[in-house]
Amino acid sequence: MQEIIQYLFSGVTTGSIYAVIAVGLSMLYSSTELINFSHGEFVMLGAMGIVTLWVHLSLPLPLAFILTVAGVSVIGMLFERFAIRTAKKHQPITLVIITVGASILFRGLAMILWGKDPFSVPSFSKHESIEIAGAALVPQSLFIVVAAFILAGAIHLFFKQTLTGKAMVACAVNKKAAWLSGIPSERIGVLAFIISTGTGAAAGIFIAPITMSSYDMGTMLGLKGFCAAMIGGLGSLWGAFAGGILLGVLESLGAGLISSGLKDAIAFILLLLILYICPAGLFSAKVAKRF
Amino acid sequence: MKQRKINAALLVMAFCGMVMAASVIETPSVLAASAYKIGGIFDSTGPASFLGDPEKKTMEMMVEQINAAGGIDGQKVEAVIYDSEGDPAKAVSAVNKLLHKDNVIAIIGPSTTPTTLAIVNFIEKARVPLISCAAGVEITSPIKPWVFKTAQSDLLAVAAIYKTMQAKGIKKIGIITVANAFGESGKNQLVGQAKDFGIEVVIKESFGPNDTDTTAQLTKIKSALPDAIVCWGTNPGPAVVAKNVKQLKIDVPLYQSHGVASPKFIELAGDASEGIILPTGKILVTKLLAETDPQKKILEKYEADYKTKFNSNVSGFGGYAYDAMLMLDNAVKGSGGDKEKIRAALESTKKYVGVTGEFNFSATDHNGLSPDAFVMVEIKGGTWKLLDK
Numbered sequence: 001m002q003e004i005i006q007y008l009f010s011g012v013t014t015g016s017i018y019a020v021i022a023v024g025l026s027m028l029y030s031s032t033e034l035i036n037f038s039h040g041e042f043v044m045l046g047a048m049g050i051v052t053l054w055v056h057l058s059l060p061l062p063l064a065f066i067l068t069v070a071g072v073s074v075i076g077m078l079f080e081r082f083a084i085r086t087a088k089k090h091q092p093i094t095l096v097i098i099t100v101g102a103s104i105l106f107r108g109l110a111m112i113l114w115g116k117d118p119f120s121v122p123s124f125s126k127h128e129s130i131e132i133a134g135a136a137l138v139p140q141s142l143f144i145v146v147a148a149f150i151l152a153g154a155i156h157l158f159f160k161q162t163l164t165g166k167a168m169v170a171c172a173v174n175k176k177a178a179w180l181s182g183i184p185s186e187r188i189g190v191l192a193f194i195i196s197t198g199t200g201a202a203a204g205i206f207i208a209p210i211t212m213s214s215y216d217m218g219t220m221l222g223l224k225g226f227c228a229a230m231i232g233g234l235g236s237l238w239g240a241f242a243g244g245i246l247l248g249v250l251e252s253l254g255a256g257l258i259s260s261g262l263k264d265a266i267a268f269i270l271l272l273l274i275l276y277i278c279p280a281g282l283f284s285a286k287v288a289k290r291f
Numbered sequence: 292m293k294q295r296k297i298n299a300a301l302l303v304m305a306f307c308g309m310v311m312a313a314s315v316i317e318t319p320s321v322l323a324a325s326a327y328k329i330g331g332i333f334d335s336t337g338p339a340s341f342l343g344d345p346e347k348k349t350m351e352m353m354v355e356q357i358n359a360a361g362g363i364d365g366q367k368v369e370a371v372i373y374d375s376e377g378d379p380a381k382a383v384s385a386v387n388k389l390l391h392k393d394n395v396i397a398i399i400g401p402s403t404t405p406t407t408l409a410i411v412n413f414i415e416k417a418r419v420p421l422i423s424c425a426a427g428v429e430i431t432s433p434i435k436p437w438v439f440k441t442a443q444s445d446l447l448a449v450a451a452i453y454k455t456m457q458a459k460g461i462k463k464i465g466i467i468t469v470a471n472a473f474g475e476s477g478k479n480q481l482v483g484q485a486k487d488f489g490i491e492v493v494i495k496e497s498f499g500p501n502d503t504d505t506t507a508q509l510t511k512i513k514s515a516l517p518d519a520i521v522c523w524g525t526n527p528g529p530a531v532v533a534k535n536v537k538q539l540k541i542d543v544p545l546y547q548s549h550g551v552a553s554p555k556f557i558e559l560a561g562d563a564s565e566g567i568i569l570p571t572g573k574i575l576v577t578k579l580l581a582e583t584d585p586q587k588k589i590l591e592k593y594e595a596d597y598k599t600k601f602n603s604n605v606s607g608f609g610g611y612a613y614d615a616m617l618m619l620d621n622a623v624k625g626s627g628g629d630k631e632k633i634r635a636a637l638e639s640t641k642k643y644v645g646v647t648g649e650f651n652f653s654a655t656d657h658n659g660l661s662p663d664a665f666v667m668v669e670i671k672g673g674t675w676k677l678l679d680k
Contacts, residue, residue: 003510006539010506017503116338118527120559129538136506136539210534211503212527212559220501255507260496261470263507 002134007256008249009132013141013210015248016148019241020203021225022232023152026240028196029229031168032189034084034095038103040222041110042197045072046204047213048110051119061124069201076197080190103218110215118214144206151199152241158195159237168192172235220264227271233281242283326369327362327628329354329619330395332385332410333424333612334402337377342402345597345609346424347372350399352600353616363623375401379409386410390417396628399615400424402608404472411438420634422619424611427476431657439637439657441614441647443572443664448549449480451570451665453488455678456519456546465494465517467508467532469524477523477548493517498528506535513541525550530559537563544568549665553606557673568678570665572607572647579677580666585644593646610646618643618650 025039049068053059059067083098124143129136158165170178171188179185204213211217224247232243247267254266274282331350334343354370362368371393373385382401389395390413397420401407404427411430414421414437423430423440430440456464466481468474478495485492494515496508509532512520520543522532529551536545545567547556552571557564573580577590593613597605621643622636640659643650648664667678 003514006510007507010504010510014504116341117555118530118559120527120530120561122561129540131540135510138538207503212530214501214527217501217503220499221503252504252507256511260467260498260508260511263502264499 006135011249011252015245018228019244022228022240022244024199030235031192037099040218041106042200043204044218046201047208072201073194073198080193118212121208123209239283326367328395330389330398331372332400334377339377346612349609349612382406422615441611450662461518465512467496521546523548533560533563574607614645
């Protein structure tokens, strides 16, 4: 019993990380119909940013946090302006390949800039791990789970309550119609990129203390986030969130109860199964379209 | 009967071919007898550059030193070094260049097990001595006549850990290894040698090289109630394991492999590194060694030379090239550049004390090291402490 609780704790922690990444991906998809395969790289940039600003330059944590998120968002904006928009007349598949290429570029630049050695980031709080029913819970896990809920909630409110958010949804549904009704679709596209890459950076910052930050950490995280978004149903915000948590928990239970060698395989087998049984994802109300 | 004749004919032909090939290779080196050419293949860039870069620098430094002292038997030494970038295909093209274009009398490197294994067949065919700087046991077992290596095998690291465990009365262990070639090899050695030391591996787990969390695996290990845990991997995974062990409050000693024996590991794992025991080459703890240790002087000299020349700290990896170069230097002396004589001299190298340890090569051992090439250290207060034997 005690082991099961421990598996659940670590599953929810990793699951929350996947959830934040999936939410960023899903949010970008629902406003621009684009899957950004370099999203994991923005998570890496967030983690590396906090290493540089907080650990190396010892800025106060809140300031380092804001600067990192802002900096990564600017990179996301430039990426949209110079790589995506210049090619946007092409098929969506071309844009997807551009993002794959961008992820290789970002990884390479990060390797040159920060080197190949991993970095360690201290926990945000100095508290010892908490013991619940014999299972240990790390305080940083709580930070991650809370941050995941806040980020997803904020994006939810943004889409439902603000005019800009609604305009973004409108752009996704029909870009031309949105443009005709006076929505500046290009500016909305940029904004979507800024928010998406910003949440990616925030995810990177929160996970940095429990994992190690290195230039090549983004690939696997991006893939797992993509998995989670697909499981939950692309384009559905809370679906992506739930998909992330589900993936994390199943991975952890799989590693604990079946075999740790199969940990990653479990995630991808699950993705195949779900796409086979229910192609639109578990929580998507909409029917899968496009592609 | 007929079959036999054909075989015999083939053999004779093959022999002739070999003699011809050998003479083709040797002629230019006799002509260009002004210098002994020694080849080097190192992964000086790419993912294994932390191995290849210090090895390449060390080899260049050693050649300079040998030439400054008058060369070998009055002949200058010339190093021809290629970069294999951690890619077996690049290592193969490098070895072909060295064998057929540069006509070297011996080769040092490559840096990793996959790149070394990719070229051993070419070496055996061309009959040129090779001293590899890679750790894999499979390079020198089974024995290949022309292939030697200077890096300590996993075999010895595991033996060193198990010896310490035996002394501490540890009987049951749980192991957690990284899911790549290094971890697999470590796992095989850990499981394979356990019986010889009266140790039982009660649980085997693994983790991905980029895993962010290993608490699930460690929880499973914890419930198997081992006396100690052994983690086998290279950074950053083992640091995550160390942190998770502390978070889960698992109260048994944690052993790590020589794969993390660098100050970087202490930096990554922070407080969680406290009390971890691991085997390491002596170069990490030169200052702590007893004055009577035969390696101490050599280590101090190598450290000082390297630091003045390259203005960076030495690593044990460069030491593999150091030992390879000096043993080759000894073997080439008096050989007149004859490869068979060099090979024979290498194989009969005895009691050569180098950076890595004391080498005793023989016809049945082309690594020549004993578990004494490792010392066991414990991490105390953010630094290394020698463990009493």
